[in-house]
């Protein structure tokens with residue numbers, strides 16, 4: 001589907017689901033159909049998580065090896081991407097620590113398993129045990145150091161992350177730079193992105209079924225809580241996009257924020273309207289070269305890498321959304337839970353494809369990390385679309401600022 005149509009179509013399908021549930025409550029067959037659609041949608045979404053993360057991380061580590069060979073440009077770009085993603089998740093977590101207006105309402109369910117259609121498979125990724133440091137470390141190590149096939153089959157996110165990074169590193173040290181294996185893994189990562197893209201094109205159907213089934217469970221306070229979540233994410237994203245990134249751009253290039261925004265307005269508007277970093281990439285390349293005066297060779301390295309691996313808006317959103325869902329589903333978040341959210345949000349933003357709602361697979365990783373039932377993502381999907389537009393614009397802005405940083409530090 002043309003990405004410009006994606007947002008209106010899925011908003012319409014959510015409304016239709018809600019209308020059908022409200023106006024046609026007697027239609028038993030609608031119950032059956034939406035149940036089927038909902039199960040199929042969630043199963044498909046779950047199906048892509050493990051391979052997507054595994055292949056994108058292995059391909060990412062292999063790419064890093066090539067990056068090392070590019071010397072300074074690689075180091076500067078990666079250092080910048082890592083730092084700004086860290087800043088973004090921290091902003092999200094600090095903002096949500098101080099502003100969580102939805103806690104004025106009771107959680108949606110006290111028992112997560114009581115939520116419509118939740119399958120009892122969610123367990124905390126890292127069991128805190130008796131709360132002692134040694135028990136925690138013990139459980140952490142047990143979750144990390146497992147047979148990678150078992151980790152993939154059981155969707156043990158930590159095990160997958162460790163397995164993929166180790167395997168990627170070992171491969172990078174074993175194979176030659178021009179080995180076809182590099183290409184094979186990068187193609188496999190692209191193929192899993194493509195499958196994720198197919199699954200996401202069914203989002204209108206999934207959302208229709210989800211809103212239909214949730215209509216009875218969602219009342220005024222849930223809608224208000226969702227609107228508050230949107231407000232908090234929006235404010236934090238705006239802070240990162242209007243203050244943090246322009247300041248970095250100013251420091252790196254001397255461009256004042258208004259001159260910077262005037263120069264990059266076209267790709268930002270395109271990102272807003274397509275919700276896709278990948279679709280915006282050609283325009284970002286042209287803009288970085290012609291309006292920001294960055295070498296074509298540098299743009300050709302910094303921007304494609306950024307469109308897949310540098311997603312500040314996405315990382316920030318995932319952190320806040322995980323804290324929100326944990327509250328709504330009665331999951332206690334300890335300090336360990338917050339640290340897990342921080343780490344997994346950073347990593348999963350690296351693995352997210354730059355397509356509309358591309359981070360929804362990674363979002364599930366963050367949820368798994370703290371034991372939020374995967375079905376809870378249905379609640380998030382109701383508010384996801386408008387938020388995706390802004391976070392994609394900030395994702396693209398981050399990449400363009402990366403070009404300025406690369407330009408300054410690799411003269």
Ligand code: ASP
Nearest residue numbers: 276277354355357358359
């Ligand atoms: N739509 C985002 C992008 O393309 C990814 C996401 O956060 O869903 O950058």
